[in-house]
Amino acid sequence: PFRPAARIADIGVSEILQIGARAAAMRREGHDVIVLGAGEPDFDTPDTVKDAALRAMQRGETRYTALDGSPAMKEAVQEKFRRDNGLDFSAGEVSVASGAKQVIFNAFMATLDPGDEVIVPTPYWTSYADIIRIAGGVPVLVACDAANGFRLTAAQLERAITPATRWLMLNSPSNPTGAAYSEADYRPLLDVLVKHPHVWLLADDIYEHIVYDGFRFVTPVALEPALRERTLTVNGVSKAYAMTGWRIGYGAGPAALIRAMAVVQSQSTSNPSSISQAAAIEALTGPQDYLDERRDSFRVRRDLVVDGLNGIDGIDCPRPQGAFYTFASCAGMLGRATPRGRKIETDGDFCAYLLDAAKVAVVPGSAFGASPFFRISYATSQEELREALARIAVACAALA
Numbered sequence: 001p002f003r004p005a006a007r008i009a010d011i012g013v014s015e016i017l018q019i020g021a022r023a024a025a026m027r028r029e030g031h032d033v034i035v036l037g038a039g040e041p042d043f044d045t046p047d048t049v050k051d052a053a054l055r056a057m058q059r060g061e062t063r064y065t066a067l068d069g070s071p072a073m074k075e076a077v078q079e080k081f082r083r084d085n086g087l088d089f090s091a092g093e094v095s096v097a098s099g100a101k102q103v104i105f106n107a108f109m110a111t112l113d114p115g116d117e118v119i120v121p122t123p124y125w126t127s128y129a130d131i132i133r134i135a136g137g138v139p140v141l142v143a144c145d146a147a148n149g150f151r152l153t154a155a156q157l158e159r160a161i162t163p164a165t166r167w168l169m170l171n172s173p174s175n176p177t178g179a180a181y182s183e184a185d186y187r188p189l190l191d192v193l194v195k196h197p198h199v200w201l202l203a204d205d206i207y208e209h210i211v212y213d214g215f216r217f218v219t220p221v222a223l224e225p226a227l228r229e230r231t232l233t234v235n236g237v238s239k240a241y242a243m244t245g246w247r248i249g250y251g252a253g254p255a256a257l258i259r260a261m262a263v264v265q266s267q268s269t270s271n272p273s274s275i276s277q278a279a280a281i282e283a284l285t286g287p288q289d290y291l292d293e294r295r296d297s298f299r300v301r302r303d304l305v306v307d308g309l310n311g312i313d314g315i316d317c318p319r320p321q322g323a324f325y326t327f328a329s330c331a332g333m334l335g336r337a338t339p340r341g342r343k344i345e346t347d348g349d350f351c352a353y354l355l356d357a358a359k360v361a362v363v364p365g366s367a368f369g370a371s372p373f374f375r376i377s378y379a380t381s382q383e384e385l386r387e388a389l390a391r392i393a394v395a396c397a398a399l400a
């Protein structure tokens with residue numbers, strides 16, 4: 001019989017994908033389901049970017065490239081860090097992979113030995129913990145308080161650090177909460193890290209360009225140069241440039257780490273797609289003006305969802321600084337009963353009820369290590385969001 005390796009035995013397929021599958025099955029049965037679960041922009045990849053890919057194919061750029069990014073791709077990443085973050089990296093400090101997820105996977109595979117700990121603030125993108133486990137490490141989950149905007153505090157970080165800590169994982173703006181760290185939010189955390197030279201920092205900046213209300217995005221290394229020798233700054237084109245399917249992510253950090261990550265990549269996927277690299281070069285170095293338009297469009301939708309949710313008795317939704325998610329509390333729904341007499345005891349029950357009664361698919365906070373909450377991805381049309389909110393309001397009003 002089939003026997004999975006111990007390293008994956010306890011790792012399930014993500015709850016988000018399961019909800020997506022259930023929603024898809026309901027659609028096939030003829031139900032009109034609105035899915036607010038996907039972690040991807042609803043915009044199309046810009047035409048200039050698609051054209052760059054076509055031209056690359058026509059030029060014959062259809063072969064293997066350098067392992068962790070072509071020279072031109074690495075130059076584009078260097079230019080991005082200079083322009084957006086005021087950071088100078090050499091080509092040897094840059095790694096390009098098939099998505100930010102692979103960059104993170106490479107980093108943990110390249111550095112974690114059995115028992116090594118990685119501090120992961122929750123609510124979190126659950127892939128972090130699963131990648132850490134696959135790599136043999138131990139995720140140390142630290143629950144961040146909604147009252148503190150779901151941000152890690154210096155005292156929490158200090159308490160979580162042990163001699164076995166290898167990394168701290170930070171994600172700003174955050175999936176799933178949309179919370180972002182300002183310079184003032186980062187400062188105390190960086191001060192703690194400076195005092196603990198054995199702890200490395202992985203900063204996942206993938207939602208960098210999706211911030212609102214004048215929020216000034218900063219990346220930790222730009223604030224604390226002392227951490228430069230032990231920080232991997234991760235980013236990618238998936239979210240900002242609506243390129244989730246192209247699979248290009250990148251990281252910048254110490255050359256020795258970058259070389260170790262290349263070893264991992266060399267025996268898994270080798271280079272990221274040559275055509276996608278050509279597209280990503282255009283995304284990173286071409287005109288950036290559409291980023292503002294798209295951000296404004298996301299902000300309108302954020303406000304629509306936050307205001308709509310807060311108008312529902314029993315739901316409390318903070319207004320996030322970034323990304324395209326809301327993370328609302330459904331504590332007020334617990335203990336209520338559905339029209340069919342079933343009691344809502346968890347956020348999972350609440351989300352199952354919304355799917356059943358309102359035909360709206362959202363993801364319970366439990367999928368991100370925090371309850372009782374639910375995440376809405378508002379990367380869909382205003383029309384669909386309005387309809388979803390109306391249906392959620394009706395379903396919630398029917399709870400007794």
Ligand code: PLP
Binds near residue numbers: 099101236
């Ligand atoms: N990091 C976070 C926080 C994400 O939400 C995602 C995608 O959902 C990624 C990284 C991975 O992005 P990609 O692998 O498409 O670059």
